[in-house]
Each structure stands twice: as C-alpha cells, then as structure tokens.
Amino acid sequence: MTIRLVTFDALHTLVTPRLPIYTQYSQTFAPYLGVLEPRLLKQSFKVALTQVQKENPAYQGDSGAEGWWREVIKRTAIGAGADPQAVDSSLPQIVPSLMERFSFRQGYKLFHDSLPVLRQLHEMNIHTALISNTDTRMLSVLKDLEIAPYLDSVILSEVVGTEKPDAKIFRLALASSVQSELVPQDGVHVGDELESDYNGARAAGMHALLLRRAGPEGDGERKEEGENLQGVHVVNDLWGVVKWVKQQTI
Numbered sequence: 001m002t003i004r005l006v007t008f009d010a011l012h013t014l015v016t017p018r019l020p021i022y023t024q025y026s027q028t029f030a031p032y033l034g035v036l037e038p039r040l041l042k043q044s045f046k047v048a049l050t051q052v053q054k055e056n057p058a059y060q061g062d063s064g065a066e067g068w069w070r071e072v073i074k075r076t077a078i079g080a081g082a083d084p085q086a087v088d089s090s091l092p093q094i095v096p097s098l099m100e101r102f103s104f105r106q107g108y109k110l111f112h113d114s115l116p117v118l119r120q121l122h123e124m125n126i127h128t129a130l131i132s133n134t135d136t137r138m139l140s141v142l143k144d145l146e147i148a149p150y151l152d153s154v155i156l157s158e159v160v161g162t163e164k165p166d167a168k169i170f171r172l173a174l175a176s177s178v179q180s181e182l183v184p185q186d187g188v189h190v191g192d193e194l195e196s197d198y199n200g201a202r203a204a205g206m207h208a209l210l211l212r213r214a215g216p217e218g219d220g221e222r223k224e225e226g227e228n229l230q231g232v233h234v235v236n237d238l239w240g241v242v243k244w245v246k247q248q249t250i
Helices: 021-033 038-055 064-079 084-101 114-123 137-144 167-176 194-203 239-248
Strands: 005-008 015-017 108-110 127-132 153-156 187-191 207-211
Touching (some): 005 167, 021 038, 021 064, 021 084, 038 064, 064 084, 114 127, 114 239, 127 167, 167 194, 187 194, 187 239
Parallel strands (some): 005 127, 005 187, 127 153, 187 207
C-alpha cells in the first residue's frame, strides 16, 4: 500500500486561535458590552456554536456565513450575561470586527509542525488537501499564514454545501486532487474530531489518524466526554503523520 494523498482538518490541526476564542471575543466585546466573565464566555460560545451548527449546517441560510456568525456572536454575548439591548445595538460594530479578525493571522497562528510537515510531504511527492467545516475566510487565513501553496486543494463546507462527517466531502477532496484516479484507500485524513474527522473519513473508505497533541497545544481539540479511542489510530503531532505514511509504503 502507498499513500498518495494526505488531507488535513484546519482548526486545531494545522491552525489554532492566536489567543483562545473566548479571549478574542472578550477583547472585541469590551468597548461595547463591558468586561464579561471569561468562564461564562467560554461556555456560552461552545453552546451557541453547537446550537447554530445544528440549526444551519454548512453555513446554509438566507444571510450566509456573516449572518450565521452574527447569530453565534449574539448568543455568546447574551449567554455570558450581556444586556440583550446593548448586544443588539452594538452588533453592527462587533460582527464585522470579529469577522475581520478571524480572516487573517490576527486571529490564527500555525502549529510549530504545520509548515515543516507540509513541506516534507511535498518532498515525498505526496499530495495534500484541506477539508474543513468552515467558511471561505479560511482561504485568506491560509494565504496570510503562508501555507496555501502547500495545499493542492481546499474543500470548505460553506462552498460545497455539506460538512464532515458526510462521506461526500471526503470524496470531493479525492476527486479534486491533482493525482488522477485516486481511490479512497490512497488517502489518509488527519483531524482532531473523533466523529467528524476520524469516523467520517473511515466511513468514506479512507484511512484516518486522530490528532491528540500533548500539553496546552491540545487544549482546543474536540474531545467528547467518555469517548472511546480503543482501536483508533492516534498521533501526538503532525510528524506522527509523516512516520505513519512512511510505514505504509511498500
């Protein structure tokens, strides 16, 4: 067996927030809503994001990605104790500010191993792609962080209208590869979410590796309470992906 394509998740796999998301929200909220309790903001953001994802998967809806995030931002602020009237009156300033912040390196940074591993895979003549449940701002993030040239294709849920763990999004990555006639077994997907990344890729017929970084770098990973990792192929950093790929080569 030879691996010809490695696909990566974006958030908490190749890129991570420069500061915790709730901290960046707090900084943006403060001039309009005052200082909100960080613990409540963190909890409220998680609840708001989960709710809106269920209500409008893949950023579908009449108002697009900005309207989608407007609802997340609004629910986050109110859920953390902000005055609802103050939130409504300040959203025209808060939403564009946060949308802009998370469009570039101001909001995100690379993990220390992201760029070196992408370069190594290209030197090994292995193609790479990104599969992310996110909106089109990720394109400008990848460009600003200077890793776009090392990704042969980028599949975003907002663009294709479906999201992980749907097998369709993984098949789109295979079909969009510059490598011709790829079959699912030619590719491996890497991400931090057991259901969306690992189980989704496996259901699509691809190989999969679950990323579990050690220490603070792994704090943002999507870890479900009581998740069962028995039989799951886990790597502790992206160099573990390179090692696994080399082991598959015959």
